Amino acid sequence: MVSLTRLNHWALGCSILGAPLLVGGCAGGSTAPTFRDTMIVIGGGSGPVYTKLRSQFREARGSGQETSFGRAKLVVVNGAALDPASMASLPLLRKALDGGVSVLFLNASEPHKKALLQAKLTALCPRGSSDAFLLTPLGGGSRFHVTNLTSRALGRRSIAHERNPNGVLIGQHRTSTIDLGVTDEVADGFLTQVEKRLAEQSRGPATTPTPPSDYPADQWAQYAYTETWNTGASSAINNQSIGHDITYTFTMYFDSGDSLPSHWFQWVAVSVDGTVNPSAPTQNDEDHRGWVATQTVLSLNPVNSSTGNGLELAFVESQPSSASNSLQSALSFNIGYKGSGGNTAWLWSQSLSQTTGSFSGWQATSAPPTSNQVNAVAMNFMQTSPFNGDGSNWTDAFYTVFQGKHLHSINSSSANTMEILGQALWRTQQVFPGVVAIELDSMTKMTSLEAKNEFFYTHEYYSAEDYSASAIIDLDLSAIVPAGVN
Numbered sequence: 244m245v246s247l248t249r250l251n252h253w254a255l256g257c258s259i260l261g262a263p264l265l266v267g268g269c270a271g272g273s274t275a276p277t278f279r280d281t282m283i284v285i286g287g288g289s290g291p292v293y294t295k296l297r298s299q300f301r302e303a304r305g306s307g308q309e310t311s312f313g314r315a316k317l318v319v320v321n322g323a324a325l326d327p328a329s330m331a332s333l334p335l336l337r338k339a340l341d342g343g344v345s346v347l348f349l350n351a352s353e354p355h356k357k358a359l360l361q362a363k364l365t366a367l368c369p370r371g372s373s374d375a376f377l378l379t380p381l382g383g384g385s386r387f388h389v390t391n392l393t394s395r396a397l398g399r400r401s402i403a404h405e406r407n408p409n410g411v412l413i414g415q416h417r418t419s420t421i422d423l424g425v426t427d428e429v430a431d432g433f434l435t436q437v438e439k440r441l442a443e444q445s446r447g448p449a450t451t452p453t454p455p456s457d458y459p460a461d462q463w464a465q466y467a468y469t470e471t472w473n474t475g476a477s478s479a480i481n482n483q484s485i486g487h488d489i490t491y492t493f494t495m496y497f498d499s500g501d502s503l504p505s506h507w508f509q510w511v512a513v514s515v516d517g518t519v520n521p522s523a524p525t526q527n528d529e530d531h532r533g534w535v536a537t538q539t540v541l542s543l544n545p546v547n548s549s550t551g552n553g554l555e556l557a558f559v560e561s562q563p564s565s566a567s568n569s570l571q572s573a574l575s576f577n578i579g580y581k582g583s584g585g586n587t588a589w590l591w592s593q594s595l596s597q598t599t600g601s602f603s604g605w606q607a608t609s610a611p612p613t614s615n616q617v618n619a620v621a622m623n624f625m626q627t628s629p630f631n632g633d634g635s636n637w638t639d640a641f642y643t644v645f646q647g648k649h650l651h652s653i654n655s656s657s658a659n660t661m662e663i664l665g666q667a668l669w670r671t672q673q674v675f676p677g678v679v680a681i682e683l684d685s686m687t688k689m690t691s692l693e694a695k696n697e698f699f700y701t702h703e704y705y706s707a708e709d710y711s712a713s714a715i716i717d718l719d720l721s722a723i724v725p726a727g728v729n
Contacts (some may be wrong), residue, residue, distance in 0.1 A: 286324030343445030489517030500579010533691025537632030
């Protein structure tokens with residue numbers, strides 16, 4: 244055993260403050276030390292993530308009742324060994340998060356996550372079960388990053404159109420699903436994310452404006468949530484792949500600028516930033532171009548049901564309203580509060596600009612919600628040259644040469660990794676000390692075009708594969724409500 248306060252030193256004994264800690268390979272005290280970082284494991288572990296973690300960390304077994312985490316860089320909790328209430332009440336979890344140390348939950352069911360919300364250990368949890376669920380404190384206030392690993396199903400919509408030599412358009416489409424399990428490759432990708440999070444824990448850069456010094460620290464919170472998926476090599480797109488790595492950063496603020504408490508409310512701002520990652524096109528000649536990513540749509544939909552409380556959020560604004568050939572987004576609003584000099588306000592303002600990939604020949608829009616989706620946000624990123632990425636004018640991709648037709652060159656922006664970004668803002672009508680659910684949908688359209696020339700006529704073919712993923716997160720607005728306010 245090794246003291247938690249001396250986890251990187253093997254000269255002292257094997258007890259910690261308040262509970263024993265078991266370290267693999269320590270029996271008898273004769274094993275030579277390694278110099279890997281230490282993770283504290285509560286409830287044992289199993290599965291590919293745990294196995295891979297053991298190759299990167301020195302493992303120390305704990306009970307969760309410890310009052311110190313020593314120099315450990317990570318705390319791992321196995322939900323399969325603990326009921327939800329017991330897990331959420333472990334003192335070490337709060338101690339670690341307050342001390343800037345990430346907590347990784349293995350085999351976390353939805354009841355486990357609801358218990359974490361109820362215990363105020365986090366204000367954001369993805370719904371459903373998770374093979375692994377990482378909560379990383381970033382420092383600089385109540386700021387956290389949530390990274391999720393789960394088996395999931397991708398939606399797939401296949402579209403095939405043809406324009407025959409007579410100019411007649413014919414086509415068909417079908418829908419299906421693709422089950423993505425937690426393979427070794429997926430687990431490796433998650434461990435890469437864990438490595439990034441541990442590098443930024445306690446000192447991750449602020450991604451949103453910092454409140455004034457007299458804005459109450461307990462009346463704002465920031466939670467970033469990363470959604471990552473990849474189709475892997477898909478036969479439907481000639482063994483190419485498409486993937487997303489999108490981070491949604493939710494920041495909540497309590498607005499108490501009005502002198503009447505009945506007029507107080509909460510703001511919820513979200514910034515979206517990530518990459519769409521297509522593999523290189525396998526066909527790129529004058530008669531066959533593809534597959535390339537020509538459209539991405541991100542949807543953020545408050546769940547407007549009795550179990551989702553989405554109608555507590557009123558839509559205010561979403562950006563970018565319009566962007567062409569270069570991608571930027573800007574959002575600002577005033578937050579009222581009681582400062583050191585009385586009622587006042589501060590201007591929250593954030594500007595985002597694309598730094599990865601190109602946006603040439605593309606446009607971005609974020610239209611106001613429709614009448615039947617009063618608070619939904621849809622950000623549409625679409626190729627506009629040489630044809631519209633949604634396929635609405637796909638025949639413009641062809642040009643005539645003698646008696647035949649060829650295809651315009653691929654838009655290079657569509658064939659490479661592209662950063663996408665945007666922002667949205669909601670507010671409550673009054674103080675809501677509860678949880679709202681928001682559905683996060685992401686879709687990318689992969690497109691292929693082909694010209695078949697036969698003597699005096701040409702067949703033009705358009706094929707598209709839409710891949711989409713969906714997740715629902717619970718966001719606890721009570722996390723920023725001052726004590727005594729309801």
